[in-house]
Amino acid sequence: MSGCPAPHAPDACKRASALAQLLGRELEQLRGKQISAAAGRTQTRATLGRLDALLSIGLGFDAGSDPELTYRRGHARNVALVLRRTVEAALATSASGAGRNELLLQAIRFADELTGTVTWIRHRVLELPAAPAARPWNSTWAGRLLGVAAQLLPAEQRQDFIEDQCGNLASVASRREWAGYLLGLMTEMPRVAAAAVVGNPER
Amino acid sequence: MPVLQVIDLLVTDPRRDDWFALDICRRTGLGSGTVAQILFRLQDWGWVSCRWEEATEAHRRGRPRRRFYQLTGHGAAEAREVLRQRFPGMARWTPSREPA
Numbered sequence: 001m002s003g004c005p006a007p008h009a010p011d012a013c014k015r016a017s018a019l020a021q022l023l024g025r026e027l028e029q030l031r032g033k034q035i036s037a038a039a040g041r042t043q044t045r046a047t048l049g050r051l052d053a054l055l056s057i058g059l060g061f062d063a064g065s066d067p068e069l070t071y072r073r074g075h076a077r078n079v080a081l082v083l084r085r086t087v088e089a090a091l092a093t094s095a096s097g098a099g100r101n102e103l104l105l106q107a108i109r110f111a112d113e114l115t116g117t118v119t120w121i122r123h124r125v126l127e128l129p130a131a132p133a134a135r136p137w138n139s140t141w142a143g144r145l146l147g148v149a150a151q152l153l154p155a156e157q158r159q160d161f162i163e164d165q166c167g168n169l170a171s172v173a174s175r176r177e178w179a180g181y182l183l184g185l186m187t188e189m190p191r192v193a194a195a196a197v198v199g200n201p202e203r
Numbered sequence: 204m205p206v207l208q209v210i211d212l213l214v215t216d217p218r219r220d221d222w223f224a225l226d227i228c229r230r231t232g233l234g235s236g237t238v239a240q241i242l243f244r245l246q247d248w249g250w251v252s253c254r255w256e257e258a259t260e261a262h263r264r265g266r267p268r269r270r271f272y273q274l275t276g277h278g279a280a281e282a283r284e285v286l287r288q289r290f291p292g293m294a295r296w297t298p299s300r301e302p303a
Binding site: 137160161163164165167168170171172180184185186188189191192194195196 | 223224225228234235236237239240241243244247256259261264265266267268269270
């Protein structure tokens with residue numbers, strides 16, 4: 001298993017799972033006619049909308065080489081799709097009494113399935129190894145040098161420039177290329193700064 | 204001339220959306236400072252757009268993110284026109300696909 005969890009994925013999965021459970025209860029209420037059809041429709045659609053939003057965050061992680069996690073994520077997306085379709089069909093004014101009841105039953109089962117799947121995913125995502133922290137690039141030797149040179153740049157561009165260039169420096173093939181790249185930046189820095197200034201008349 | 208070298212490189216693959224400074228330096232033989240200036244200028248002209256590399260991917264490789272550049276549709280058209288004017292006699296390829 002070698003993926004990396006998106007920072008908000010476990011929390012979003014937890015909330016999505018709770019919301020899928022809530023949706024199941026709302027559908028039960030609709031089925032038992034404990035609330036009016038109009039009120040139930042509004043409430044259920046709102047819950048579905050929130051559920052979609054949470055799933056898009058909760059399932060947006062890098063599953064790495066975990067085939068089961070990848071499969072279950074696809075399954076959760078499919079179940080969410082079918083759940084929405086079934087709920088919409090049940091809420092349609094054209095649905096007859098018996099047919100509507102059957103659709104609501106199906107939707108309740110899908111909501112249960114989604115709850116279980118997303119809960120499983122959440123636990124698995126929490127087990128994924130955390131992404132190795134990036135080296136503190138602006139405290140490296142090159143980062144410090146670039147930090148001094150970047151004083152020539154507009155303040156709002158400095159950090160981005162240093163990070164970008166440290167990223168390039170970290171990808172060089174040899175020390176020679178590293179030195180050449182860094183030296184090229186340092187010697188040309190006044191011109192780079194001139195080019196970076198928005199509205200520079202030279203441009 | 205260095206600007207022409209860079210745009211000549213970028214139009215070889217106008218749909219590519221992950222050009223980065225080091226790669227451009229290697230392919231053109233230009234210095235990093237020169238390429239950095241040119242990329243700032245091309246951005247200012249609206250010829251290239253840029254985005255950050257995925258943080259997850261970069262951090263997994265243990266390095267900071269790089270900025271990725273792509274020719275814009277406007278940039279590709281302008282770049283080809285400039286190259287045509289500067290090198291009228293030169294037979295140039297025409298990429299079949301434009302950036303979105």
